[in-house]
Amino acid sequence: xxxxxxxxxxxxxxxxxxxxxxxxxxxxxxxxxxxxxxxxxxxxxxxxxxxxxxxxxxxxxxxxxxxxxxxxxxxxxxxxxxxxxxxxxxxxxxxxxxxxxxxxxxxxxxxxxxxxxxxxxxxxxxxxxxxxxxxxxxxxxxxxxxxxxxxxxxxxxxxxxxxxxxxxxxxxxxxxxxxxxxxxxxxxxxxxxxxxxxxxxxxxxxxxxxxxxxxxxxxxxxxxxxxxxxxxxxxxxxxxxxxxxxxxxxxxxxxxxxxxxxxxxxxxxxxxxxxxxxxxxxxxxxxxxxxxxxxxxxxxxxxxxxxxxxxxxxxxxxxxxxxxxxxxxxxxxxxxxxxxxxxxxxxxxxxxxxxxxxxxxxxxxxxxxxxxxxxxxxxxxxxxxxxxxxxxxxxxxxxxxxxxx
Numbered sequence: 001x002x003x004x005x006x007x008x009x010x011x012x013x014x015x016x017x018x019x020x021x022x023x024x025x026x027x028x029x030x031x032x033x034x035x036x037x038x039x040x041x042x043x044x045x046x047x048x049x050x051x052x053x054x055x056x057x058x059x060x061x062x063x064x065x066x067x068x069x070x071x072x073x074x075x076x077x078x079x080x081x082x083x084x085x086x087x088x089x090x091x092x093x094x095x096x097x098x099x100x101x102x103x104x105x106x107x108x109x110x111x112x113x114x115x116x117x118x119x120x121x122x123x124x125x126x127x128x129x130x131x132x133x134x135x136x137x138x139x140x141x142x143x144x145x146x147x148x149x150x151x152x153x154x155x156x157x158x159x160x161x162x163x164x165x166x167x168x169x170x171x172x173x174x175x176x177x178x179x180x181x182x183x184x185x186x187x188x189x190x191x192x193x194x195x196x197x198x199x200x201x202x203x204x205x206x207x208x209x210x211x212x213x214x215x216x217x218x219x220x221x222x223x224x225x226x227x228x229x230x231x232x233x234x235x236x237x238x239x240x241x242x243x244x245x246x247x248x249x250x251x252x253x254x255x256x257x258x259x260x261x262x263x264x265x266x267x268x269x270x271x272x273x274x275x276x277x278x279x280x281x282x283x284x285x286x287x288x289x290x291x292x293x294x295x296x297x298x299x300x301x302x303x304x305x306x307x308x309x310x311x312x313x314x315x316x317x318x319x320x321x322x323x324x325x326x327x328x329x330x331x332x333x334x335x336x337x338x339x340x341x342x343x344x345x346x347x348x349x350x351x352x353x354x355x356x357x358x359x360x361x362x363x364x365x366x367x368x369x370x371x372x373x374x375x376x377x378x379x380x381x382x383x384x385x386x387x388x389x390x391x392x393x394x395x396x397x398x399x400x401x402x403x404x405x
Contacts, residue, residue, distance in 0.1 A: 040119070153247070160239040
């Protein structure tokens with residue numbers, strides 16, 4: 001399929017299935033930044049718009065602070081749903097599409113949209129909440145808590161899925177070619193009945209025989225042939241665009257836990273930070289309603305943290321503190337390119353000297369359905385060495401087919 005429009009929308013890639021029910025393969029699933037990176041304040045963005053996770057995703061970051069590169073930043077995230085789902089799982093269930101064309105207030109995505117991650121980070125310089133010459137390991141989980149679609153959105157999605165399904169059936173059975181051949185056969189048979197010349201009749205009979213042979217030899221379209229035909233079909237592409245409209249509102253929840261291992265010695269292992277948070281996203285603000293190639297989302301976050309922070313004026317004493325983050329993000333996407341700006345305020349309970357802010361701009365480009373490049377620049381949490389520049393790669397694996405009927 002063609003590369004999708006927008007990293008913050010769903011793109012659907014249609015493939016063949018020999019069963020009676022048709023399947024739609026959701027290719028543009030994207031696992032966002034690992035909660036393990038986010039709890040350590042090194043993720044490209046701390047306010048993540050809810051997305052549908054890939055079956056498996058890997059994230060690599062190259063973080064710089066005052067010219068110092070931290071090359072050992074790696075995260076892996078898995079979505080169990082794609083390994084445990086029923087054979088009859090449908091796209092309607094997964095995307096919370098109401099088949100009665102009523103508004104949808106859905107709380108059932110907790111298991112379907114859940115992902116589990118592990119992240120590893122090494123810091124060879126003091127930066128933000130990271131301490132010099134320390135390994136960090138973190139574990140995280142995220143999921144969708146609530147999704148809301150309007151009745152109009154449900155009706156539009158359902159009709160688009162029906163239209164695409166019918167087109168798949170038509171292409172799979174070569175209905176278009178059959179109709180053409182059957183029409184020609186009727187024409188030649190009429191010509192045969194009205195043709196007095198025997199030699200011309202013989203020619204017509206030969207043509208009819210050739211057409212009948214072609215009809216008999218028609219087989220189901222191959223997946224590759226069907227993909228090409230769907231790509232070239234204007235009606236299919238029009239319906240594909242309508243499938244990109246996001247739910248009006250989404251709410252995600254996440255939890256992460258991290259430990260620090262100074263000097264790369266396991267016996268020095270200590271608790272670093274844990275937290276849970278909520279990300280809310282108000283979507284579907286497309287400026288160009290006709291092309292549906294752009295989208296504006298407004299996001300907000302609230303995060304509760306338990307932090308093992310350094311005691312002031314010491315280098316080896318830590319004290320557990322409670323804190324919470326709150327902030328917002330504005331994200332605009334056009335085709336494969338996204339630009340956003342986010343602001344977060346971190347406030348510690350009973351220790352205002354640790355309070356700080358994070359303000360960063362983020363650019364993201366989608367090279368293909370599986371590969372995203374991210375660049376971030378701005379000010380990170382912390383009072384010193386808080387310059388934040390980052391280049392990241394997010395790579396997803398796995399195809400995820402769901403029934404359309």
